[in-house]
Amino acid sequence: MTSQKLSFPRQHARTQRFTLGAPRAFTVSPDETRVIFLRSMSGTDRTTRLWVLDPVSGEERIAADPDVLLGGSAEKLSAQERARRERTREGSAGIVSYAVDAAAELAAFALSGKVYVAELRAGTARALPVPGPVIDPRPSPDGRRIAYVAKGALRVVEATGEGDRALAEPEDPQVTYGLAEFIAAEEMHRYRGFWWSPESDRLLVARADESPVQRWYIADPAHPERRPAEVAYPAAGTPNAEVRLFVMDLEGDRTEVVWDREAFPYLAQVHWSSAGAPLLLVQARDQRSQRYLAVDPETGATRIVHVDEDPVWLDLFPGVPAWAPDGRLVRIADEGGARVLAVGDRPLTGSQLHVQAVLDIGESDFLISAVAGEDAVEPEIGQIHVYRVNELGIERISEGVGVHSAVRSGALSVVVSAVPEEPGTAAWVVRDGKRLVRIASFAQEPVLAARVTLTEGGARRIPCAVLLPSDYQESDGPLPVLLDPYGGPHGRRVVAAHNPHLTSQWFADQGFAVVVADGRGAPGRSPAWEKAVRDNLVLTMEDQVEALHGLADRFPLDLSRVAIRGWSFGGYLAGLAVLRRPDVFHAAVVGAPVTDQRLYDTHYTERYLGDPAKQPEVYAYNSLLTDDGLSEAADEARPMMIVHGLADDNVVVAHALRLSSALLAAGRPHEVLPLSGVTHMTPQEQVAENLLLLQV
Template identity: 70%
Template sequence: MTQSLSFPRQYARTQRFSLGAPRAFSVSPDGGRIAFLRSRSGTDRSHLLWVLDLPAGGGTAAERVAADPAALLAGADEELSPQERARRERSREGSAGIVAYATDDAVALAAFALSGRLFAADLAAGTARELPVPGPVADPRPSPDGRRVAYVADGALHVVDADGGGDRALAVPEGPGVTYGLAEFIAAEEMSRSRGFWWAPDGGALLAARVDDAPVRRWWIADPANPGQEPAEVAYPAAGTPNAQVTLVLLALDGTATPVEWDRERYPYLARVHWSAAGPPLLLVQARDQREQVYLAVDTATGGTREVHRERDEIWLDLFAGVPAWASGERLVRITDESGARSLMVGERAFTGPELHVRSVLGSDGDAFLLTASAGAGAKDPETGEIHVYRADGGPGGPVRLSGTPGVHTAVRSGGVTVLTSASLEEPAATTRVLRDGAEPAAIASYAETPVLTARPALTTAGERDIPAAVLLPTGYRDGDGPLPVLMDPYGGPHGQMVVRAQRAYLHAQWLADQGFAVVVADGRGTPGHSPAWEKAIAGDFAGVTLGDQVDALHALAARYPLDLGRVAIRGWSYGGYLAALAVLRRPDVFHAGVAGAPVTDWRLYDTHYTERCLGDPGQQPAVYAANSLVTDAGLSAPAEQARPLMLVHGLADDNVVAAHTLRLSSALLAAGRPHEVLPLSGVTHMTPQEQVAENLLLFQVAFLKRALGLGTAS
């Protein structure tokens, strides 16, 4: 990669500089082995499975390849089944090769799928082989003892011996639309539950989700560029419409099936399943309005359940990675919002206080828990955008921070070994360090490309609410050069924190700034990482709260930075696209141009779990949906003569925010006499992994914004 290569091309070719970076770490319980994924270079899309050996006597650590997709497929191109394409779309996975794997408890056997075929790797020996089973294979997972591998094919849950023999189906779909062992759309897209089966700790049985999507309304997504192709049928649970019916069954290896019972009428969402040696299977089930949820323990003999704990919140209850789980003595481990703080609870004890805002549980080491957290309301001198790793054991000293330097950190720990991945403002690439007994026996190299530019964000807070923000000025800008046209670049909604202390997060924003803008990234209310009240402030009011905070941040920052408030543009994707269109349509006095990518324009067309959590049931709250949508009278409330230039961009193959959102808004704008531009992307989904599409989107957006604001052309 040379300096002559443009940043947009490099940004697209490297998939936002994610290729070549190690990820998905698994540490063996004896601390002697670390498995992970990484491609061979910063432009190679194909991930390999690697192993780092850590000699017990303190010898030199050494990396080796455990599985190479090119060798296993004998050079043939990878072919993805429709189910695998959908799974990758839900996880926003744009790379290739081994993109996911699972191991047994000893991290000695790994299983993964390639081109719908099942492979197993002996991580100690460094050999990989295909297990000849019917396909296409999805989500293979070894049993904890490594003797078997479970997988899904054509909606049936199979088990095969680790040597490839004894393949059999434990559960077979009874009809169309039924699957065993797969997560339904709403779980994978909104609950962060990507799996649908769980092994018993002794490897003798599995819990499997049975999904029947027959009640879900069908949508059809056509490819207008290829009118000879049939539209794709999608079961999409839009707000206010039926969800898939999800049940749970306990499957013994002899095929015996025991249904798991709970009040599914009251708690239809199966949000989490946990099964470990520390206790019986543990479920977290939610009411549809997500204001009540119950933790249930499963009796594996009868399939009955007993209540362990019940939670209720008048606004909504969030879901978190790594919980629920068991501590010793069958004490429930959960993350909860109490007294204005987000805390880790073990049994009836809080393991963290108001100084931390807990984000996830990464794992456990006995009764000590590894977690990620931001500064809470009780923190002293919190730093904007930092996320740290802590070890919490409930001791009198409180949680101990394991990540020392300012930045964004995450970790995996087992067998006395911690794999700590850290990102900072000083370096564009994250670093991965291996820690053991207070020493650092190894580092895992990143092959990610070095960007052709350096991001220089100024992290700050803005306005009376201390809205986290980042401001980026053109490279080489000097005090006295005069005010700059402004480009707001938010996500601004649930689950999307953009103001983080990591340089890579701002690379595209720096390139935009280098086109002659002062770029502002602001995380207003509704975004994560601040406080429970901050996140829930948008209940019933996306439009007023999130847009108001962008305006407040802009005006507050203008007092400290060279912002020309007479030339303000805004761009965004997904919720950010909604926010960009909202800004131009409702506040033309502030925003003079906008680019809205894949915007949600009518919240009745978005999915149940996300939308109903924030806006309620559209059948009961029609006025709330009308007030927050863009295609209604409220959405077009500003006078037509104040219309500002607006570009709408949408992938026509998007099955998350379907293209109907942009088409309906375009029709409403046309009917209202409001000029706008529409850029349809044929064959593109909600993510844009295609290199040429991703590159040119940046160029087109800048060209449009410069034209709209009366500036020069993009460089």
């Protein structure tokens, strides 16, 4: 027998983009004796286990193993759990998330629809006898009880498994207690719907009523015997779910939290800690104003702590709002043209940093994630760093060129770093700046290496990544060009790390010069840069053109042969490119695109384009098609392959089908590749592998 070398497309698919086997989801115990995390056993093993590391000895042990707990049985997922994983883009199996008590002694997680608890010191795990299927179990801070959601009801059970009871049951099939509604999970990154009090005696519980939301039906044409799936999808300009909030005690007695829900319908964030009263961030529908509200748990009354307003839009950020230990409000704000960390009324950072998230709030400092701001000494293209901030100054914690993040408790941190020269990530346990132990990664080594050049292109200094074939010689001359962007809000592709560029390198090795550009609208530069696309997402395509032309005098780019590929916003961008600028772009692979902005969701689309009833011309200009056909398409037609998952409940396949119909009506040749059973993710191994091969 002869062994065949593993191809990159197959390895990329089998390893789920080289994420399997890598440690993630870290928690550091307050006593600094344990680091809890998730990891599978190999780079091709989808089953994630719960692990505990001793940071002194470096010893690791499994705290919960799905294979053992399920006795070899296959994992069963409810429809709600599948939807939750789609929102979080989770493609693994086994224990994919967990929650711990305040001491990080007890962990709770859902597995195959059941609640499990793991005693992290003892190393034992067991199921609790509760009704299911279970969603999002979370221990109380004192570790005595577990709250969870089953069939839309919020329930509580003793950690011993006794005393299970419902605190709130849905009055209607369209109502849930304790779950994040679609918009909160998909666009606000609020994935939960209940929060324990610090004293463990009460909870804040969100009630979501989806009855006002329009119904869409997603069929599986490959299985005509199956009923279409009914989904509540709040498209731009249509009603959202109605969200209310209650304080509930452990007997189920409730007090409604009162705020002006008509003016501020979005419950964006909730924070409840010992540093202050429950804290809410609520947004207006147009996302140009938001209020920070402190809640009186006894009466449900709220008082305004702070108000933010912006004429363009207001962004949401991880880790905020929160209270500092001294009771001051911690937030990230756009002030003076910069994105800053603000504590109380005082900004602690300036225009040299562009703050992205608050990672931890200590007794005397704040740990943040930030990139170089507009006034930074160096642009630091693609880099993300960790900083320690207090009233005395700013200190960079992460070291070297790369993409860094951290989790911290007390003096102990886990710093996770990805660098351009090496594949994967390195997770180090660090105490007071000294590395103690590296947490092992079982992720596979890629069969190819990314040779990426990070640079800037065009007069706007657009961040770019350029990749040439691994064996390219200058004598080979100019190469056909493939643009490989995401290119839109919330999706940064030009990063100082290795693995994010592997697919681009594979395309380069097929004979292309691959260009990735993060133009206006992409995160990581300045508020003005991100907000330049208000009412004009087409600017993202214009910046691809500027970057391409700006790089042509420094790299071997044959501008007479330019293609573009993309998925999601990148798919929209690819379609826009060949329809409106066929003089620049000569072919496109259009993956899961939003083609009619009226068909995408409220919170995302209205942030950038406003109300479709008030600005129909803005929606038409920013769409690939309207009810009348293609929107502002140039006369020249270019080849286009449209790819879309038929089970996609985020960007529904109607986008692709309507684009195909409009192209056909205009007499424009194109191809459509429907992916049966595939959602907005493409986790299926054969699909992911062949999807790369078919695009060349």
